[in-house]
Amino acid sequence: MRFLAVLFTVFWLLPAQGVRADVPKELVEDLVDGNVIPAYRAFEAKTGALADAVTTACAGGALATDAVKAAFAEAWLAWAGARHVVKGPVTFFDRQFRIQFWPDSRNRIERALIDLRSVGGTPDIASAAVGVQGFPALERLIYEGKGVDDCFIARPIAANLHTMAGEILTEWTEGDSPFRKALVAPGSGAGVYFTYSESLTALMTGATASLEGILRLRLKRPLGEESGHARPNRAEAWRSELSMDLVRADLAAVADFYHGGAEAPEESRGLDAALRRSGETELADLMTKAFRITRETADKVDRPLSAAVVDPAMQPVLDELVTQVSALKALIVQKVGPAIGIAGGFNAMDGD
């Protein structure tokens, strides 16, 4: 709790200052061009490599080769690098759920795989059940499947992931009304946003949703409600043991988003630059520190979450991580948002 207490003490003392009119356009461009589009480019490339690896392995009479496992990990981590984007092409045709349907409390994935195996023949994956199209289904085939006998399902899953990644990238960047334009030129008729404030809200929603997902789904579900009641099989990607790497990739993605894709510590872009241009230097320094400390804590978890949650020695580290991710989210919602001119409405919350 110490970290949280310090953060709250500090940020309540920060002065409130006005936002400069030229901030939003440059900020939206930094976030989109510096973070979002590069993240989708990486996702497209890594899913391409995954599809190739699966094809090669299957041609050689195997599925779960080291090359496939490595390509699979890189592709899923690249998805973690992009899943803080929750608006635009990734929402078309349920793509975000087709890429990763999780959590799967009703075991839909297993049932859908059984269906595909019983039917036989190359399935039309893109129109199959949502759960069977993405990483969790492919993970089952690679890590607890029937080897080469599952290639007839694994190959189209990998190819379809690459197709979806390519479509998302294309729809962001190409054609008459790319989604990029809807965000960087709001009100131009290119899309659904009328002001930079709306564009920023759309982007910031994803960053906070990603932190909420780390907290609620990725950490707290496997940790369980009380200590000693951990549920290791509720960890994301426990079969491939990627759970903690995915959390780290999520945190890295939100940090990269915040910094607008800045590549060196001394380079100021994105929200960091916007805060500094608005005179919010102390808040910017605090955010940089908060991201650094949180990521350092995540690095201390030296094994998959499914193993970490059942090790009492890891409990304090995971508790600290939960506290720090909560504080990061609170800072973004309560301080960074208002400082750049966006604030969630009291009544605009989901579903009520």
Place this chain on the structure above:
Amino acid sequence: MGDALLSRRGILAALASLPALGAFPAVAAARPVVVTTAKLAAGGFGIVGIDADGQASFVEPLPDRGHGVVPRPGGDDVAVVARRPGRFGYVVAGDTGAVRAELDLPDTRHYYGHAAYSADGRLLYTTENAFDEDRGVLGVWDAAAGYARVGEIDSAGIGPHEVRRAADDGSLWVANGGILTHPDSGRIKLNLPTMQPTLARVAPDGTAAERVLVLPEELHKLSMRHVATHRESVAVAMQYEGPEGDIVPLIALTSTQGTTTQGTATQGTAPRLLDLPEVLALRSRQYTGDVAFDPSGSVVGAGLPRGGFFAFWAAEDGRFLGSVEAPDGCAIAKGREAGGFVISTGIARIGHVSAGPNGVAVRWTRAPEVAAFDNHLMAAP
């Protein structure tokens, strides 16, 4: 510019040096015309009664953020339940806010935020999540027995949000949003690709719910959340879970009449779907937060908090009548005269609306005791 800022700061400094507002003799407020939950200016959350001039008739604290408020027929009890996934429920006096009963919710349930009384005022129904069973229920409470819990019925869908009693036959209408959530995962939505919202009807005897309105397959992501009733008319307000650029209808009108049962399937009257002008549709973010009929039943109004406006339609033919700009405006309820509504906003305003074929007019009041009005309100009994 600098001068203006300085003088504004000067004013703020002068205000800050004054004694707390509570030290001034309060303006005596009249009877409440509106009862609603709110975030209080003094901090925390509460249930408040507001008079016609915007003054608070009463302010009673709640343990956390409340949501729906509903009057008991034939009395002045008002039931209030927690915002999801909260677990408190109270019955208070409609004129003073004094607590008369507390609802004792089973550990395996949490509230979804709304409640309705049976026509005789005997039973109270609350929408609840049976979260370890992935199903929605209506909790049943007996007002005559000190609001003891006397049963529950399946809501015939996942995520029942608002329940309302139809005015003509006393049947209850439940908007099952279709979205699966679990308290372990907070408000994160777990089943969007497969969600199937439904409108369900509970017969006046309160025994079981049956599905009466299922949207066409291409609209399965239109989550039904709120319900308004007038005589045989039922209005359903929806929230779209698909891509932002899609333009979909947000209000469906149907009727308690003409509901037929064939075998095990119940078929409701085909809904009329209401449209917004395109600019407003895009601004709305495809999200409604509340819906109401005026006292004559000729006008339907809805609050669209993400768009920052209220919209009004003619119930007869679905014609759009006009809108009222209202930042963070959400709550809407029947007013006192034909075409009349009361509305409220997250910036502590209450509006008195008159809507009809000639357009829409509003008179705003501000409530100094309130920081933000919640998503729903009711006209005081």
